[in-house]
Amino acid sequence: MSDALMDLAEQVVAHARRHGAQEVSVAVQEGSHTEISRRDEKVEQASESSTRRLSLSLLVDDRWSSHGTSDLRPDALEAFLARAVAATRLLEPDPDRALPPRELCGRGATEEHLDPFDPRWRTWTAGDRAERAEALEQAVLARRGDDFVSATVGVSDGSGRAVQVTSHGFADASEGAWFAQGASVTLADEGGRRPEGHAHYAARYLSDLPDLERIATEATERARDAVGSGPIASGRYPLVLQNRVAGRILGTLLGPLSGGAIHHGRSCLADKLGQPIGSAALTILDDPTIPRGLGSTPWDEDLLVARPRTIVQDGVLQSFYVSVYYARRLGWEPTTGSRSNWVLPAGTRPWTQIAAEHDRAILVTGFLGGNANPLTGDFSFGIRGRLLERGVPTARLSEMNVAGNVLTFFHQLTELADDPWTYSSTITPSLVFEDVSFSGT
């Protein structure tokens, strides 16, 4: 079968070697992206494009570089490669750069298992898309009240294919499709405030998206949850972290788990392998093989075979994210340099039941700004949410922050609820923490 992308990638490997590169890794990606949004009962924006980009990394006399271009005209590409090799020669040698051993590279799960391409995508037309956007808008408008200001809905989809070729004999391709749809609703509030609510979903298969009524209801309810919101007194409260936003706090672990951060002395977790970094309730699996998973992949960024990996088991740190390069730098074995899907096993009780055991707790449903310092572990994020009194949502909260430190915070995890969120590469139920610091008034 003729494969233009594969042919191009192989040519580029050959040309780069002719220019003097000893090792070459080339990726060529092409994709299409179509999007339609509606507001005020008409199309607000319609866009449709296909794109192609080539990226490569080179090793020239122990010197390493990376490059990318979308200018694939033959003359331009040839000149680009010549400049890329010449630029690399001017660097200083870095003996830890090399392609990983060929036998470590390859495919984990088969395309059949990963199931990333919904055949429905090939028959999904502009008319289907327009019809769905209109239906979603009507579902949102059907929920209009006196306080309605505006609603925007969006329906989008795309597909992509990537080939990977190396000078040491790796050659494979992967492809995938995706669909997304969502709504944003703005309502009127006191003092000219116009709080917003959003509900956006993405999935590999069209049929895995939630129905339009659910999206319309969620966007409207989330906007309503912000009406009349404000801060309550600063203090320490139990935290119920809603499943769909929990990735923001879990993500504070990622920086300090990276081999780069450890090597550069910027990780608060560098000496914690095999030690508890959280309560026994904390287990995190990294699984690149989940069928239709949004973070699933056959190989990692180094082309190492992508395999499921336990990051944290019963609170104990089991694995860092160590790329081939930083493994050599650190004198360790590589794991993988990049995360795929994160899975936190679900518990058995709904969060409402868990929260009912506390007089007062804070349900966090969204974040505003904030950041984390991977070296010290300190983090601080703005939040929105609800006060829970014996599990019952009361005051609507905003203009508040949650703060903590990665080294202690995950020890405060007491229970995972029964509601895993699957529309993300972080598949986690709602998480309950005790004794968390909130700032308000």
Add this chain to the structure above:
Amino acid sequence: MPTSDPVAAHFAALGVDEALLGAALEAATAHGADAAELFVQHSTSTSIGLADRIVNRVHTSVDLGVGVRVVIGDQVGYAYTEDLSLEAVLRAAATASEIARHSGASRPTPVGVRAVARNLYPLSRSWTDVEIAERIPLIRHWEEGAFAADPRVRKVQVNLADGESRVLIARADGLRVTDLRPMTRAFVSVTVEDGDKKESGSYNVAGRTGLELYDAGRQERLVSQSVHRALRALEAGSPPAGELPVVMAAGSSGILLHEAIGHGLEADFNRKGISIFADKVGQAVATPEVTVVDDATLPGARGALNIDDEGNATERTVLVEGGVLKGYLHDGISARHYGVTPTGSGRRESFRHPVLPRMRCTYMEAGPHDPAEIIASTKQGIYCETFSNGQVQIGGGDFAFYVTFGYLIEDGRLTRPIKDVNLVGNGPKVLATIDMVGNDLEIDEGGWTCGKDGQGVPVSQGMPTVRVAKLSVGGGR
């Protein structure tokens, strides 16, 4: 004489000609349009990095393509292609034109070619003529300076990035304009150790300029400030939690304006009625001390632009004057909606993205107060000096910014250093409580990038020392 005609030179460099542009605009407006344009762009960039005492990585990038946009009222059709062949560009134009199929609109009337005379970022040498070998000694110099600055410095990382973007905008109204936009940014990051304590610090400088950005003063600050920031973090502790008065230091504190009011004054949010500042033009939105400007015309600033990304002339736009809201940041769509002249605020990340109203360089004009007086008159609070990121909810008006370093203020004096804390507030509420504005306006020299709808664009920001009556401080104590 094609060589003396800048537009013709861009045609040649981009590999397009008037015949292609004309045919594509004809296809784009086949169903009518209020406005339509082609945005042809060729970008090159180079980034060189040092770590572990070796200059050991280089990344180069090339991007070429054309975006086609068709506008009917507030409706937009958009398509792009990286293939500049007539066939591919016509296909993109036809796709974009679909938005107008049933609109009944007529085609824009050609008004002829206009030219932009000024150049806010003249280059003595193009970045494409600067050899890699010329950049490496700079990087080495900064690294060696950082190690020499203090024995507690353990690790140094340096990055020097630069590039050029050549754009050509061809509009259905006949306008043909071009712009050659340089950009550079240098970043030094150090890790220090003192006993069992470890901290990091960084400093960066950026500008829409050439190699001349790296004068002696900026090179010195890259080295000394990155080391200074890491060392002082060793002494910094956890900030308090709760509502406190906040003094914002001059310079990058402009992040407060960017989040508290800048985004809310982008006209797309206002014409849709979803900004908390919608319908407030002519009203007091801040204390009389506050005048806020968004300025594209500061020579060499990271946010400077000769023309915006739909070909309109840029300007210094006064948003708030003496506390009163004067207007919004407009692209062509919102300018037509409001019946005003565009402010030259239509920007996009690249040819892959449609235009949105965006900030350029946002700052507050200086006020009457001595900065020392502002601190001295604050009994208790926090003083914010460096920042990493921020966010805003356009409709609700709540905003946040993350403070990487500051001090406690106790009895009118800066006392204990603090770090890593998020501050949140509500835009209109905060602007109404800015009670002292310093006489020390400073435009930050660092490289800020603003995100909106998934598009990042380079911006600048500035601020005099300013006091805010209260913000919620997200400390752990």
